[in-house]
Amino acid sequence: TQKADDRDSDVNSLSPMIASFKSFQLELDIRHDKYERLVKLSRDITIESKRTIFLLHRVISPSVPSAEEVLAESDVKLDGVRQKIKQIAEELLGEDLYQFHKAFTPGIQEFVEAVSFQHYIKHRTLISLEDINARLVFLQEGKSEATGPSADPQGMQELAFQVTPTDYLLGVADLTGELMRMCISSVGNGDIDTPYQLSQFLREIHDGFSYIGNTGPYEVSKKLHTLRQSLGKVEDACYTLRVRGSEIPKHMLADVFASRAVPIDPDEGVA
Amino acid sequence: TQKADDRDSDVNSLSPMIASFKSFQLELDIRHDKYERLVKLSRDITIESKRTIFLLHRVISPSVPSAEEVLAESDVKLDGVRQKIKQIAEELLGEDLYQFHKAFTPGIQEFVEAVSFQHYIKHRTLISLEDINARLVFLQEGKSEATGPSADPQGMQELAFQVTPTDYLLGVADLTGELMRMCISSVGNGDIDTPYQLSQFLREIHDGFSYIGNTGPYEVSKKLHTLRQSLGKVEDACYTLRVRGSEIPKHMLADVFASRAVPIDPDEGVA
Amino acid sequence: MSVTEMFSNIQVFLCADQDVREDIRKVVQTLEQTAREILTVLQSVHQPTGFKEIPNKCFRARELFCTVRSQIGDLKTKFPMDQYYRFHEHWRFVLQRVTFLAAFVVYLESETLVTREEVAEILGIEVEREKGFHLDVEDYLAGVLIMASELSRLAVNSVTAGDYSWPLRISTFINELDSGFRLLNLKNDPLRKRYDGLKYDVKKIEEVVYDLSIRGLTKEPEAERDK
Amino acid sequence: MSVTEMFSNIQVFLCADQDVREDIRKVVQTLEQTAREILTVLQSVHQPTGFKEIPNKCFRARELFCTVRSQIGDLKTKFPMDQYYRFHEHWRFVLQRVTFLAAFVVYLESETLVTREEVAEILGIEVEREKGFHLDVEDYLAGVLIMASELSRLAVNSVTAGDYSWPLRISTFINELDSGFRLLNLKNDPLRKRYDGLKYDVKKIEEVVYDLSIRGLTKEPEAERDK
Amino acid sequence: MSVTEMFSNIQVFLCADQDVREDIRKVVQTLEQTAREILTVLQSVHQPTGFKEIPNKCFRARELFCTVRSQIGDLKTKFPMDQYYRFHEHWRFVLQRVTFLAAFVVYLESETLVTREEVAEILGIEVEREKGFHLDVEDYLAGVLIMASELSRLAVNSVTAGDYSWPLRISTFINELDSGFRLLNLKNDPLRKRYDGLKYDVKKIEEVVYDLSIRGLTKEPEAERDK
Amino acid sequence: MSVTEMFSNIQVFLCADQDVREDIRKVVQTLEQTAREILTVLQSVHQPTGFKEIPNKCFRARELFCTVRSQIGDLKTKFPMDQYYRFHEHWRFVLQRVTFLAAFVVYLESETLVTREEVAEILGIEVEREKGFHLDVEDYLAGVLIMASELSRLAVNSVTAGDYSWPLRISTFINELDSGFRLLNLKNDPLRKRYDGLKYDVKKIEEVVYDLSIRGLTKEPEAERDK
Amino acid sequence: MSVTEMFSNIQVFLCADQDVREDIRKVVQTLEQTAREILTVLQSVHQPTGFKEIPNKCFRARELFCTVRSQIGDLKTKFPMDQYYRFHEHWRFVLQRVTFLAAFVVYLESETLVTREEVAEILGIEVEREKGFHLDVEDYLAGVLIMASELSRLAVNSVTAGDYSWPLRISTFINELDSGFRLLNLKNDPLRKRYDGLKYDVKKIEEVVYDLSIRGLTKEPEAERDK
Amino acid sequence: MSVTEMFSNIQVFLCADQDVREDIRKVVQTLEQTAREILTVLQSVHQPTGFKEIPNKCFRARELFCTVRSQIGDLKTKFPMDQYYRFHEHWRFVLQRVTFLAAFVVYLESETLVTREEVAEILGIEVEREKGFHLDVEDYLAGVLIMASELSRLAVNSVTAGDYSWPLRISTFINELDSGFRLLNLKNDPLRKRYDGLKYDVKKIEEVVYDLSIRGLTKEPEAERDK
Ligand SMILES: [Mn+2]
Ligand SMILES: [Mn+2]
Incomplete structure (x- = not known):
């Protein structure tokens, strides 16, 4: 019979079953290749975001003019990161973002950390998820499929990447570590206002995370412990500032705060 | 005084200390960038090696002619992998291989697995570390530093990548998993010789690893359990072949082995 | 905000x-x-x-x-x-x-x-x-692999039920399926593990066919079925 | 073989x-x-x-x-x-x-x-x-960071020993060191962790200097040393 | 207080x-x-x-x-x-x-x-x-599942002992048990894991029965039993 | 049935x-x-x-x-x-x-x-x-221990807020609590682990009180409070 | 048998x-x-x-x-x-x-x-x-190290209690202890880990002594003690 | 001193x-x-x-x-x-x-x-x-259990080598061993875990014996051996 022959002879490579498996092969390989490209992009984003954060820590040097330079440089760096995210967005065009989410989530979280750190330094507020997403809307030349959403007259097309709320949360949780570092550095640099500001800000974030509690995903709860430790360090720093401030004779307070370097009259020093 | 001024004014960016830290920054960044490039190369090598292994499993289809095609295709694939390893070797030129070892060890292990699998299919023996390393000697155009070791007349220069014995061992340990898969497939395809051959070969490798025992690094010991399981599966398969073979009436043995598909006289069948 | x-x-x-x-x-x-x-x-x-x-x-x-x-x-x-x-x-x-x-x-x-x-x-x-x-294609493939394992059970039980034609037909079918799966490059994930199981299903069915063939039971049922 | x-x-x-x-x-x-x-x-x-x-x-x-x-x-x-x-x-x-x-x-x-x-x-x-x-550059940097922490201890103990000039000088030194380290892009490794500790050393020394300055003790020792 | x-x-x-x-x-x-x-x-x-x-x-x-x-x-x-x-x-x-x-x-x-x-x-x-x-009902079910695995061993050993009737009866019994468990919606707990083991017992026993039937050993013991 | x-x-x-x-x-x-x-x-x-x-x-x-x-x-x-x-x-x-x-x-x-x-x-x-x-008594004790750690934070922050009386009172309270827990023979369980944390809270608060007393800040607020 | x-x-x-x-x-x-x-x-x-x-x-x-x-x-x-x-x-x-x-x-x-x-x-x-x-000598050493950490607490609390002489004496004692331990070549075991903690105790006590000296409180108690 | x-x-x-x-x-x-x-x-x-x-x-x-x-x-x-x-x-x-x-x-x-x-x-x-x-008795028992698992491998491989007598003898031996262990009240320690593995060895060997007996191979080798 036909069937018996089949079994012993070579499997007919033109059989419909084999043909469909060839298509599965193609589908799976394309998928895995895309995943791999996204992983690589994510690694690039992570590294560049981390470097931006290091760069931003240099703002807290005593001089103000260099701060602007540094911020400008961080803008350039973050623009580079955005270009990488644009590449992710291109890869995801027409795809389900969540299908490849695991591939790029570490990079995106690190980007959120960097961008929110820069934002805090500039504005002393927490950047919102919406603001971050607004910065991830790209224009690209409308290719053959120019009929995409909101294609503009010049044949340019909008391409948007959406950070998920969870990635945003995880990035902000990591941000608190950087803020803690910034706080300790500020104290070391004789900057008294920043620590109090930071402790206030960190407490707000801490209370926000407490409010969310275990409603969020497990990864968020896991970071809560570190967040609490960072808050503790910042609160301790403020406490130290306050306690030592208590020793200045009241009438000297103004002087000391005005110019820490001016030596105080030795007679009055030992209160 | 000079010092007191320093403290309050901007840190002099031209100070020798700062200058040396700028050089450290450069040195560290270059190092990290290289590490990252190696990680990416390693990932590429892993993926392509894995695909080669899948490809090689297709050899065990009933027809022999297709086997040669597949082997030829695997040669092409492995050549591609070798090009990637060449890139690693280029990155490591003049470097201490062990400084970046962690970056590329997963890829190299997977390559050992693929290349030793191909070797076994072709020659039914275990490829030696020396043979593998011999395949990783590359020629490259002698650049400015044409005075390198063994530069040949045409200005070509030798560039060799050395697989470490540990990576070799770990790759061979993984190979046994593929051999086990090959064994079970062979039984399913009615191939009786391969399983016995494989069980013999696997037992040799198993005894080899037992002999090394805990002398080797921890990663090797960790894989011993899986290796033992694979050996067990292969021994079980041979056992089954043997037990069922025992039921054929002695005078029929020749027939059955000659052509399994020929139906046997029903009267004699039920022994 | x-x-x-x-x-x-x-x-x-x-x-x-x-x-x-x-x-x-x-x-x-x-x-x-x-x-x-x-x-x-x-x-x-x-x-x-x-x-x-x-x-x-x-x-x-x-x-x-x-x-x-x-x-x-x-x-x-x-x-x-x-x-x-x-x-x-x-x-x-x-x-x-x-x-x-x-x-x-x-x-x-x-x-x-x-x-x-x-x-x-x-x-x-x-x-x-x-x-x-x-x-999803991976879910489809996983489902197919679960069936393959069910078919190996069916091959065994059909013999118990005295129906000797199933194992041969299942064998042909499962062999082709195996050839199909061999074309795929799988990651080290649950699907890969399941696919490794297919080899054992193929092996089991082959054993049933072998048992039938050494007893000359491979022809009859085919005939019976044609009736 | x-x-x-x-x-x-x-x-x-x-x-x-x-x-x-x-x-x-x-x-x-x-x-x-x-x-x-x-x-x-x-x-x-x-x-x-x-x-x-x-x-x-x-x-x-x-x-x-x-x-x-x-x-x-x-x-x-x-x-x-x-x-x-x-x-x-x-x-x-x-x-x-x-x-x-x-x-x-x-x-x-x-x-x-x-x-x-x-x-x-x-x-x-x-x-x-x-x-x-x-x-290795990272080992050199790690060694330097261990010293930074020793210097913060020294700043404290020099005050106990009645020598008020050390803390200021250490402060200047350690601040420059901190500026240097800020130039580096570190990975999340032990060196990074050690570098995070530097901030606390800087902070501690700053506190000592503060304590001295509010008591007007920052000048004297400098003078003493010049002798 | x-x-x-x-x-x-x-x-x-x-x-x-x-x-x-x-x-x-x-x-x-x-x-x-x-x-x-x-x-x-x-x-x-x-x-x-x-x-x-x-x-x-x-x-x-x-x-x-x-x-x-x-x-x-x-x-x-x-x-x-x-x-x-x-x-x-x-x-x-x-x-x-x-x-x-x-x-x-x-x-x-x-x-x-x-x-x-x-x-x-x-x-x-x-x-x-x-x-x-x-x-507790969960403990009862766990105990029953331990027995199922003991029965698959019994099926094997009864054949060794030359008693060919047990496997068939055990097979019927264990299939009924399996159907019973299929009525339950078990959580992802130890019991569920144990139940997943039942499939292997079912399969093992079916293979024993298969081994008996293909060798025509399934009828004899039945007769023997009637005596 | x-x-x-x-x-x-x-x-x-x-x-x-x-x-x-x-x-x-x-x-x-x-x-x-x-x-x-x-x-x-x-x-x-x-x-x-x-x-x-x-x-x-x-x-x-x-x-x-x-x-x-x-x-x-x-x-x-x-x-x-x-x-x-x-x-x-x-x-x-x-x-x-x-x-x-x-x-x-x-x-x-x-x-x-x-x-x-x-x-x-x-x-x-x-x-x-x-x-x-x-x-349950264990749950009560666990809740009390969570509070102890919150109180050590409160001691710190009350000082920052300029209220120097809290730390002393918290210190007395927490010491009493610590003595209480020392009466218990806790097993090696989560509660025991939490209790081990109490030691850090005690120490932390003692250090706050120390910081206040060495600066002569422990009496003032008391007075302030009396108003 | x-x-x-x-x-x-x-x-x-x-x-x-x-x-x-x-x-x-x-x-x-x-x-x-x-x-x-x-x-x-x-x-x-x-x-x-x-x-x-x-x-x-x-x-x-x-x-x-x-x-x-x-x-x-x-x-x-x-x-x-x-x-x-x-x-x-x-x-x-x-x-x-x-x-x-x-x-x-x-x-x-x-x-x-x-x-x-x-x-x-x-x-x-x-x-x-x-x-x-x-x-056992390791157990003896472990016990001594637990005491060292208790002494750092004592130094803090003695100041709170207004007794300024303890910290200096404790500091001398603990420094001697630290020197002693530095003679030992400890393995990477729990004892080593505990010993690493000694550094913090030493530092803490030094800071207490510092706090006293900068406030000129280190001489008084000595005198008081002599009485 | x-x-x-x-x-x-x-x-x-x-x-x-x-x-x-x-x-x-x-x-x-x-x-x-x-x-x-x-x-x-x-x-x-x-x-x-x-x-x-x-x-x-x-x-x-x-x-x-x-x-x-x-x-x-x-x-x-x-x-x-x-x-x-x-x-x-x-x-x-x-x-x-x-x-x-x-x-x-x-x-x-x-x-x-x-x-x-x-x-x-x-x-x-x-x-x-x-x-x-x-x-030590625990070490002796652990060694014996390692052997048990080696014997189950031996039972399998002896059949492959064409020697059908080993599995029966190993089966008897290992059953006796199992009974012996059942007399012991093992704690929840590594030995207990190893002993749990013995059950699998027993089962494995029983299945080998089963495979031999259903094919009537259990008597032959015995005879062969007598020669
Ligand atoms: Mn970070
Ligand atoms: Mn593999």
Whole structure:
């Protein structure tokens, strides 16, 4: 019979079953290749975001003019990161973002950390998820499929990447570590206002995370412990500032705060 | 005084200390960038090696002619992998291989697995570390530093990548998993010789690893359990072949082995 | 927007997300229940007397697939369609189960491999992601592999039931399937593990065919069937 | 070559490797012993009476560095020089310790940051990898950071000893060091963690300076020192 | 009440609690001993000569269940009955073991599935929680599943002993059991994991039956049995 | 009764059990939400301006405890009371949290250690197990230990807020608490681990008091307070 | 000897072993209780009023060490002396605790470091292993390190209590201890980890002394003491 | 005695201790090497051709046990005998391995269970702790269990090699062993875990015997053997 022959002879490579498996092969390989490209992009984003954060820590040097330079440089760096995210967005065009989410989530979280750190330094507020997403809307030349959403007259097309709320949360949780570092550095640099500001800000974030509690995903709860430790360090720093401030004779307070370097009259020093 | 001024004014960016830290920054960044490039190369090598292994499993289809095609295709694939390893070797030129070892060890292990699998299919023996390393000697155009070791007349220069014995061992340990898969497939395809051959070969490798025992690094010991399981599966398969073979009436043995598909006289069948 | 407001917004999002998941979980549970019922119907083919009732059983299973379709229809309404992979883990397991059941029914009916298109039709879903709730290719393949293992059991039990033709036909079928799977490059994931199991199914069926052939039982049933 | 032979060869390699490691471990242990001795010598600077003896102590430490040099010289002979990073973990810790000690001595002597070249010279090793047993930049940096933390202790204890000039000078020094470290892009590794500690050292020293300045004690010692 | 008084009271409470747990642990240990003895008695049915002695062995096991009853009786006196679930973990394991043993005895005697009521009677405990020390349904099911795996071993060994009728009967029984379990919606807990093992038992027994049928050994024993 | 019937009955039982757990989970979720709201209210006492508002905040928290009581009241209706320990794990965590919150409120109001009776009253539950839904002594202790760690934070932040009297009073309180715990013979369990953390809280607060006393700040606020 | 006999013998042996361990555990528990009592007595030295009562407290602690001696005496009878290391883990922890307590009492009494001989005498045990139940050197060192951390607390609290002389004396003592430990080549074990903690104690105490000196508080108490 | 002197003495002691451990480690390493060599010799019995060479292989193994004896003899000299348990962990693993090897040789030679006395003799050590370096009962049992798992492999491979008599004899032997272990009340320790593995070995061997008996292969080889 036909069937018996089949079994012993070579499997007919033109059989419909084999043909469909060839298509599965193609589908799976394309998928895995895309995943791999996204992983690589994510690694690039992570590294560049981390470097931006290091760069931003240099703002807290005593001089103000260099701060602007540094911020400008961080803008350039973050623009580079955005270009990488644009590449992710291109890869995801027409795809389900969540299908490849695991591939790029570490990079995106690190980007959120960097961008929110820069934002805090500039504005002393927490950047919102919406603001971050607004910065991830790209224009690209409308290719053959120019009929995409909101294609503009010049044949340019909008391409948007959406950070998920969870990635945003995880990035902000990591941000608190950087803020803690910034706080300790500020104290070391004789900057008294920043620590109090930071402790206030960190407490707000801490209370926000407490409010969310275990409603969020497990990864968020896991970071809560570190967040609490960072808050503790910042609160301790403020406490130290306050306690030592208590020793200045009241009438000297103004002087000391005005110019820490001016030596105080030795007679009055030992209160 | 000079010092007191320093403290309050901007840190002099031209100070020798700062200058040396700028050089450290450069040195560290270059190092990290290289590490990252190696990680990416390693990932590429892993993926392509894995695909080669899948490809090689297709050899065990009933027809022999297709086997040669597949082997030829695997040669092409492995050549591609070798090009990637060449890139690693280029990155490591003049470097201490062990400084970046962690970056590329997963890829190299997977390559050992693929290349030793191909070797076994072709020659039914275990490829030696020396043979593998011999395949990783590359020629490259002698650049400015044409005075390198063994530069040949045409200005070509030798560039060799050395697989470490540990990576070799770990790759061979993984190979046994593929051999086990090959064994079970062979039984399913009615191939009786391969399983016995494989069980013999696997037992040799198993005894080899037992002999090394805990002398080797921890990663090797960790894989011993899986290796033992694979050996067990292969021994079980041979056992089954043997037990069922025992039921054929002695005078029929020749027939059955000659052509399994020929139906046997029903009267004699039920022994 | 204050920090508190921002976190409130996120909390709202997270709660909504949990609600969606809770809804999905509930529908999935009913789906699992139906899947178990279909399985019970089809399990009877392994019984000595079950081989004659295959058409009936398939018919009954087909009826139950109506329920599956309506339950999946319900599932679709629980989340935005373009976030399929966000919640994929919730239904992945059961979708593989019902794919297996569909593939098994189709095999019992026609001894062919159900296509992804056919499964999609039986389940009332799509093949292409763009078109709506769809059947991921890996889930389809997983379902097919579960069936392969069921077929190796069937080969064994058909012999017990005295029907010697099944093992040979199953053997041909499963060998082709094996050839198909060999074309794939799988990652080290659950699918790969399942595919490793296929080798054992192939081996088991080969053993049954071997047992039959050394006893000369490979011809008869074929003939019997032609009648 | 048979499988057995191949594994025998590898076994030979592995044994040789273990022997090398054993040899290295032994030399490293003597090195640690010397490092502890140097530390004991230098610890006395934290004592109320210790500040006057700094030159003596540094001299004594310099003597002990001879031993260090000869021990490291011994270490170099234990393995092929181009496999430095293969065994790096074995001496990494102690190398950071002796770098710290060298940096501390140099600071006490001249209040400057020891360069990588100077450390290499004190330890009798190289700066560049190509030239032989060398000092990795990360190990150099780690050693410097250990010293920073020792300096914050020194700032505290110098005040106890009644010497008010150290904290200011240390403060200037450590601030510059901090500026230097800020230029680096570190990975999430032990060095990064150590660098995070530097912030606390800076903070501590700043507090000491603050304590002095509100008491008007920042001028005197400077003057005293000039005498 | 002072803090000290309060904590003293709490300490009294905690001590009492630890004493209760200690007492429970001791009784549970004797219970485990008896369970091992019953198991040794019943293990002999797997021996080639054991199949003829099944009635004797069951009788002996029944005797030992008296000890079990008295030991459980002792256990009941160790804690207030409404705190059953507080200490459940202590006896959960052994209770599943003796349930298995009871189920095995009943199967060997009558080839039926022991009911929860019967187990409760054999163990001298209650079915309903409200009435006293009872057998939790999950523990009952776990015990039954342990037996299923013992039966697959029995099927194998009965063939070795030359008794070909057991596998068929066991196969029917275990299939019914499997259908029963398919009615349950088990959570992702230890019980579910154990139930996943049932599939392997079913398959193993089917293969034994297959081995018998392909060799035409399935009818004989039936006849033999009729004698 | 057939196997099928038996398993159908069991399925009914299992479903009911799962429904109970589902119900409990839902109520516990709302309880957790309220607990988080109370926490948010009480967190504000750490703010620089928060110390003056303590009475307000406690009042607001007391209001929210009404919700807690009604939610726990709801919880009680979800299962038979004598199965408390069967489902204990579901509410254990949240019960410890609300105990902490109650203890914190009581401390802020009266600077006393809340008794188990008081917690029970605030939560609308019982102290004695026999009387109904109660507060397990381990859960009470866990809640108290969470508060201890919150108090060490409060000691720090009160100083930052310029109120120097809190640390001394907290120190006395926490020392008493520590003595109390030293009366207990805790097993090697989560509670023991939490108790080990108390030592750090004690030390931390002692250091705050030290910082104040060395600066002569320990008497002033006392006076201030008397006004 | 049959296998059964052999295993019966082994079971006898295993039971005996478990009994020994049970006995040891019980005595160790009473020992832990006494240790906690001594700790409570000694904790009061951290109280503002406690510094005057040191002699009383030490006297009371000395009394309680009688109980310790008799409990350890009891412990000795529970196992053959040459199997000390077989059961070492059971009492290791508590032995370190009572060593700490002995060391603390001796320090409070005479401000000297207790020797191993003294601890052995206080506990009624031996120094040399050959002579009987002895104090392992690692356990002695662990106990001493626990005391070091207690002393850093004492330095802090003595200042709070207005006694400014302790910190200086403690600082000298702890520095000597630190030098002593620097002579040791500790392995990477729990003891090493504990020793790493000593650095923090040293630093903390130095900071207390600093706080006193910068405020000119270091001379007064010295004078006071002379009275 | 000054603190420095005291710590110097302790350092002498610690060094001596570390030297002892170093010495032990070295001997243990050579012992492990010999054990691996014996294993390699005995592994060959799994080869198709290996079954005929069993006597030769056992003879060769016995020779190598001379080396083992001399190495253990060496080991004994490295530490005072009454500190056996202090260093037990160092040789525990290798002692279990050589016990396994001794048990395996004895089984291959005489198909009996090696007694603890015999193992002790083969290894040149004592059974009773009091008499010197001995074989702990737990280590003996662990070695026996390792052999059990090796025997299940042997049963499989003997069939492949065409020798059908081994599995039956191994089955009887292993069942007896299993009964023996059932007499023991093992704690929840590594030994218990290993013993749980014995069940799988028993089952595996029973299935081999089953495969042989259903094919009527259980009598033949017996006859063959008689020749
Ligand atoms: Mn970060
Ligand atoms: Mn592989």
